[in-house]
Structure formats: C-alpha cells, structure tokens
Amino acid sequence: MVADHSAGTLLELAAAGRLAAEYPLVCRIVAALAEQEPARGEVARAGRLLDRVDPAEIERLHPGLPGVSVGITGHGTLSALAPALRAEFARHGLVARPTVTGFDGYVRELGDPASELSAARPDLVLCVLDPAMVFDEVPVPWTPADVERAATAKVALIERLAERYTRAGRGTLVLNTMPLTRRHTAQLVDWRSRARLGAVWRQANARLLALADHHPSVVVVDLDPLVAEGVPVGDDRLGTYAKAHLTDDLLAAYAREIGHLARNLVGRTKKCLVLDLDDTLWGGVLGDDGVDGIEIGGGYRGEAFLAFQRVAKQLGSQGVLLAAVSKNDPELVERALREHPAMALREADFVQVVANWRPKHENLAGLADRLGLGVDSFVFVDDSAYERGLVRRELPGVAVVDVDGEPALHPGRLLRDGWFDQRELTGEDRVRPARYREEAARKGFLDRFDSVEDYLRELDVRVRVSRATEPEAARISQLTLRTNQFNLTGRRLQPQDVRRLMRDPDALVLSVHVGDRFGDSGLVGAVLARWHGDLLHIDNFLLSCRVFSRSVEEACLNWVLRHARERGAGAVLAGYRPGGRNGLVREFYPRNGFVHEADDGTMLTFRHPLTEIPPPPPHIRLVEVHEAP
Structure with a gap:
C-alpha cells in the first residue's frame, strides 16, 4: 500500500512538473487512493492534476503504456x-x-x-x-x-x-x-x-x-x-x-x-479470482475450529460468508477461474469443501486449491505457472493486511481486494472495480473452468510417460482449422483481447472489428479448434490474414495458453502455408511486434522456415517463400479441414 502521503506526493510531482516523467508511480498512487473509500476527493484531485499533462508526452516517455x-x-x-x-x-x-x-x-x-x-x-x-x-x-x-x-x-x-x-x-x-x-x-x-x-x-x-x-x-x-x-x-x-x-x-x-x-x-481484463479461506471464504480458522466449527450458513455472520461464496460462484459460472490459496492443512481444506453441508463452493468449482504454509505470493506465482497465466491476470482477496501488503510488494501486477472482519461487505468490495468485466460473454466463457480442470488431468497424464513424444502421441491431439463463422466473432475478439503470450502482434479487436474483417473479400479469418483424449478444448486460436496480390500477409496469430506445448501452432501454420501455395501465392509474409509478455514467440516464424525481411523499429517482418513446406507434426491429426475461400 502506498503511504498516506501519496496525495501529497502527487502535488509535489505536479509542482515539479514531473507527472509525465513519473507516470508509472502516479498510476500506483492513484490506484492506492482509489482503494480507500474516503479518498474519492483525492482521486478527483488527481484527475484535475493529470488534466494539465499532455498525454502525448506521457506516451513519449513511456511507450509501453x-x-x-x-x-x-x-x-x-x-x-x-x-x-x-x-x-x-x-x-x-x-x-x-x-x-x-x-x-x-x-x-x-x-x-x-x-x-x-x-x-x-x-x-x-x-x-x-x-x-x-x-x-x-x-x-x-x-x-x-x-x-x-x-x-x-x-x-x-x-x-x-x-x-x-x-x-x-x-x-x-x-x-x-x-x-x-x-x-x-x-x-x-x-x-x-x-x-x-x-x-x-x-x-x-x-x-x-x-x-x-x-x-x-x-x-x-x-x-x-x-x-x-x-x-x-x-x-x-x-x-x-x-x-x-x-x-x-x-x-x-x-x-x-x-x-x-x-x-x-486493451486486453487487461482479469481472468482468475484467487480467494483466501479462513475469515475470507468462511468465518474462523479451520485448523483451530475444525470443519464443524467454521462459520458458513446459519447465524448472521455465517450467512454473510455464504452470500460471498454465492457471488464467487456466480462469477465462476461466467468463465472467471476460481482458485484458493490458504495457509492450511490440505487434507482439512479438502474435507471442509467436500463435507460441510452449508458450503456453496465445492472442490469442483475451483481450478486449483493450494493449501500449505508457504508465503502467499510464492503460491500465487506457482499457481500462475501451473495455469499458464500471468500473475497480472489475478485478483486476490484476503482478510490479512499483512498478506495483502506482501502480495502488493512482491507481485505488483496482482489486483488486491481488501476485506476485513465484516463479511457482509466482502461482495461489494470484490465487485466494485469490475475486474472481470467484458463486452460480450461467449459460450467458451461458460466452459472455461472445465477446460482448465481438463488441463490438470493432462498434466497428470504426462507424468505417466518417459518422454514428451510418447505423451503427445497418446494424447491424440486433433486440430481443426477453418474459415471463421459469424457466431465465432465474439470469441475471436476475446482471444485478441485476453491472449498476451502467444499473440504475435498484440493487435486488439472488438467483435465488430472481427465481423468487418470476415466480410472483407481480401481478408482471411481462421478459427482454430483443438481436442484430444481428455475432451474438446474449443476455439482456442485464430489466424488473421490478408491478401495483397499474390502475397498472403499474416496480420496476427493467436493461441490460448491452454494448448501450449502440443505443437498446435506448427500444425496451424502448416495449414496456412499449404493453403497459400494452393491459392497460387508467391510467398507468405508475417509480422511480430514485441510487447508485454509475447517474448516467447519472437522466434516462432524463423523456427518454421521464415526469413527475416524488415524491421521498422516496432514490427519485425518475415517471409516464407513456400518452396518447401514440412509436414505437420506427426502426433497431430488435422481433421474436418474446410477449404477457405
């Protein structure tokens, strides 16, 4: 938490003409002020100070914002x-x-x-x-x-x-x-x-x-x-x-x-709600009070905790991933979630439940790694000021929600900042938690094999690449907004932008569906391309982190290259724009036969001559492939 003199710090920066130069600090201060209920006037004052600053100067000094x-x-x-x-x-x-x-x-x-x-x-x-x-x-x-x-x-x-x-x-x-x-x-x-x-x-x-x-x-x-x-x-x-x-x-x-x-x-909607348990999701300390002694349902405080659980369950039903991180005995937590008769949230509602005695920020970092998400996708709720402060200091990208000893106020404090708000809910959103639980089963399946190659062969990965349909526009837009790692250019599109591209005769909008022995992962990727004469230019390529490490991206690119050659293309061009967390795909095109062609300072452009296209990965079946016009 920024110290109480934060508002004064803003005034000092303004007096020194340093608001633009110190804008990341300004953002942290305003965020801290906004978390304090009585600070509405201070936030308004911050806005008036910022109104004197040229936005172009801020963007010049901080091009990544x-x-x-x-x-x-x-x-x-x-x-x-x-x-x-x-x-x-x-x-x-x-x-x-x-x-x-x-x-x-x-x-x-x-x-x-x-x-x-x-x-x-x-x-x-x-x-x-x-x-x-x-x-x-x-x-x-x-x-x-x-x-x-x-x-x-x-x-x-x-x-x-x-x-x-x-x-x-x-x-x-x-x-x-x-x-x-x-x-x-x-x-x-x-x-x-x-x-x-x-x-x-x-x-x-x-x-x-x-x-x-x-x-x-x-x-x-x-x-x-x-x-x-x-x-x-x-x-x-x-x-x-x-x-x-x-x-x-x-x-x-x-x-x-x-x-x-x-x-x-700009693609900064949060994806995962991480909840503390003791005195946050239920009243009391599980280790001291036992499963039968915690407050949940029955009595006014128990009803308040139950109401908060129902709010979390409602968010989870719309694609928000729910996870729990608690300093507790894991077997006791498992019993509470399974056996307490009044519990609204059960094990099946969570994609992960982490109960141990490690620091919360370490558990959050580990959780992000297991889910394939960045910690900046997390909203963390905890009644402990110490734990909240530690997470804010060690993981500044995490949105931290302050709750205290009054559980009736928990729902309002969680909901007031709309961390999970999005333009349009898709069918994929409603099944997202189940997809992540399937992913956990895949990782358990991996442990049975001596090599990744054997694992992938037995996984029976199926990939379908086809021209996107109108009902898929909202999901493809969502991929551009929410995907940060496998996002080659960072281009963000609203649903109407995707629909406009789909109507453009020179544009090629492809959807990527993936399934395997554990189930259907759904629409997890998209390729946005455009014809320029006899050149096909890939404007962006997106893939959900849920299907990383299965060579799905190579299979999709193989399909695009073969399609371009069949249409008489002389070459395929593709761009990569560095930014945010997409560094892991910087070499994606060079690894797949593209050669570097240009660098304008913001975008790297690569070319594939289409003279030699290797076959798709042997463990992947390209199924129901429809010829794109």
Whole structure:
C-alpha cells in the first residue's frame, strides 16, 4: 500500500512538473487512493492534476503504456468528465486521451462524417445522456403523455445516430440510461400520474439498453445501479446556471465504469479470482475450529460468508477461474469443501486449491505457472493486511481486494472495480473452468510417460482449422483481447472489428479448434490474414495458453502455408511486434522456415517463400479441414 502521503506526493510531482516523467508511480498512487473509500476527493484531485499533462508526452516517455483515445459528447456540460477519466485510466495503468466536443453537439458529432469526433476516430465515443434531453422538449404545463412523446422522439433519434455510427465503423459508442429525478416526478401531484411517468421513463431506458443487442459496437451503461448506491444525479444550481445536468460525483462513478471498459479494450481484463479461506471464504480458522466449527450458513455472520461464496460462484459460472490459496492443512481444506453441508463452493468449482504454509505470493506465482497465466491476470482477496501488503510488494501486477472482519461487505468490495468485466460473454466463457480442470488431468497424464513424444502421441491431439463463422466473432475478439503470450502482434479487436474483417473479400479469418483424449478444448486460436496480390500477409496469430506445448501452432501454420501455395501465392509474409509478455514467440516464424525481411523499429517482418513446406507434426491429426475461400 502506498503511504498516506501519496496525495501529497502527487502535488509535489505536479509542482515539479514531473507527472509525465513519473507516470508509472502516479498510476500506483492513484490506484492506492482509489482503494480507500474516503479518498474519492483525492482521486478527483488527481484527475484535475493529470488534466494539465499532455498525454502525448506521457506516451513519449513511456511507450509501453497503452493509450486510449476518448471522444466525449452529449447534451449538457461535461467538463468534469475528462479529468475523472484521466484518473480512472491511470489507476489501471492506461493513458487517457480525452477530447470534449462543444455543448449539446452530440447530433452533429455522431451524425456528420466530417465532424470532429468522426475525423478523430477515437477508440471510445461517450455520448452522455441526461434527463434534460427529454424535459427540455416538453411544453409547460406537461403531462406524462407529453413526456412519452418527447422521450419516444429522443430515443428514436439516438437509435438512428447509433445505426449511422455503427455503419461507419468508427470504434465503440457508449451510451447510458437517463435517471429520473424527484425534481421531475414531484411536479406531478397525484401518484397515479407519477406511476405513469415512471413507466414511460423506464420504457425509454429499456429501448436504450436494447441498443447493445442490435449493434455490437454499442455499449450501454445503466446509471440506475450507480444512483441506487447514493450518488446524486443533479445539482440544482449547476444544472440551472452551467447546464451541468449530471453531478461531478455521478460523472466520476460513470468514469469508473468507462475505466473498466477501457481496461477490457486493451486486453487487461482479469481472468482468475484467487480467494483466501479462513475469515475470507468462511468465518474462523479451520485448523483451530475444525470443519464443524467454521462459520458458513446459519447465524448472521455465517450467512454473510455464504452470500460471498454465492457471488464467487456466480462469477465462476461466467468463465472467471476460481482458485484458493490458504495457509492450511490440505487434507482439512479438502474435507471442509467436500463435507460441510452449508458450503456453496465445492472442490469442483475451483481450478486449483493450494493449501500449505508457504508465503502467499510464492503460491500465487506457482499457481500462475501451473495455469499458464500471468500473475497480472489475478485478483486476490484476503482478510490479512499483512498478506495483502506482501502480495502488493512482491507481485505488483496482482489486483488486491481488501476485506476485513465484516463479511457482509466482502461482495461489494470484490465487485466494485469490475475486474472481470467484458463486452460480450461467449459460450467458451461458460466452459472455461472445465477446460482448465481438463488441463490438470493432462498434466497428470504426462507424468505417466518417459518422454514428451510418447505423451503427445497418446494424447491424440486433433486440430481443426477453418474459415471463421459469424457466431465465432465474439470469441475471436476475446482471444485478441485476453491472449498476451502467444499473440504475435498484440493487435486488439472488438467483435465488430472481427465481423468487418470476415466480410472483407481480401481478408482471411481462421478459427482454430483443438481436442484430444481428455475432451474438446474449443476455439482456442485464430489466424488473421490478408491478401495483397499474390502475397498472403499474416496480420496476427493467436493461441490460448491452454494448448501450449502440443505443437498446435506448427500444425496451424502448416495449414496456412499449404493453403497459400494452393491459392497460387508467391510467398507468405508475417509480422511480430514485441510487447508485454509475447517474448516467447519472437522466434516462432524463423523456427518454421521464415526469413527475416524488415524491421521498422516496432514490427519485425518475415517471409516464407513456400518452396518447401514440412509436414505437420506427426502426433497431430488435422481433421474436418474446410477449404477457405
């Protein structure tokens, strides 16, 4: 944990003109401030300090930090949103490049191809909607029917703008629901009319929320849950005099949600929730209290721990990997998970349960190695301040969630930062934990053989390479966002980007499915390529860490090379861009017959002449291979 003088350190850095130079430190400080509930004002102050710093200077000094460009438009005054975004992006190690357009200019910005936002092509466009958009259009006096007409027309306009924006393919458009305030409902003196107004308003918001179903490039943030947590919607004076129809506090809470979205956009969504056990997942100390003595279900504290387990189980059902790391006797932990009658989480819910007396940070590092993940994929929850501090110091990439002796607060503290948020859930997500448990069985199977070659032969690996279909677009996008090790160029694509490539006659989007004697691993890889005359250029090649060390990548590349030659290609070009954790694939193309051709400082380019293509690895069966057009 950064010391209490962190806010003062930011002021010192700002006074010295060092915020850009020390931006990684700034990110750590803002992250620490954001973890402290009373520090909301300090985070806002950090955003205002960062608003004075040129993002280009930060990126020049720290080229490895991902930057996200954000266009901000809407109906009211939104000047407070840019600094809030800068702070929220910083706490995730990102650089925000916000641009705020003119007042009430959202129609032109979204609808005119020559507008400022259209020309800038930002990664995210935030069109911030507020209640005044509707109530500014109603007559005085007004009735619920007047509001219904105005809301229907306004939502129809936004639907048309979203449709136009989606067709233009200019990144991700973020909309939001419009909160209904008492200032408006109280102007109706009978409860029947108020009920009618509430129904009308919710119908309009339901139409907004449905836009995400119809337009893959649209995200809709529901503001009602934020308001329900006590965040005020409007300030009468600022709304009247400055046309700031949403409070700074609500814009800050909204910016927090956008920070989660930006984190997903650059591939930094977390994958694994690692839970301590004693006084975190259940009450009491298992070694002292025994299986029958721990608190889980029954009694108010036991019910609180049970509620937390149910939240973790809910996350696990959507593809979040659950693991436990505890200083405990492993046999006793096994008994508790199997035998305690009130336990919501059982052994089968975890991909790994680690119980021993080693330091937690060492166990987390070992767990990452066994799962084939980076520790920066982990969210760690522990009630011990000592253990949390040790993990923060030794493994700074791990997101650490502070919980204490009040288990009723555990769920809120875990959920408030949206560590696992993603654009779209796929079928692969729901079966991911089972895939990792199958992988554990594979590793146990390996121990039975004297050589890797014998193991691979008996594993019976099956690989299918085929042209990707529309339902696979979301999963391929997810691979580009979540895969960091076998990711040759680091290119991140949203689902709409993948679908656009699939419609391009010069593009080749391939999906890779893998199975073996232990089951179907699913869609675990993708090849994104493009034809340039008689050259096929591989723009990116991705493979999930779950199928490493089986030569799947060589089999896929063999298929691509043979396909290119059959189509009359003169050569295949492929790129490698160093970055993050993909160093292990730097020599992938040279190892497979490619020769170095160019280096522009950011990308290495390789060429395969297609004169000699070795056969695929002998232990792999290429099955159901469909000719790609």
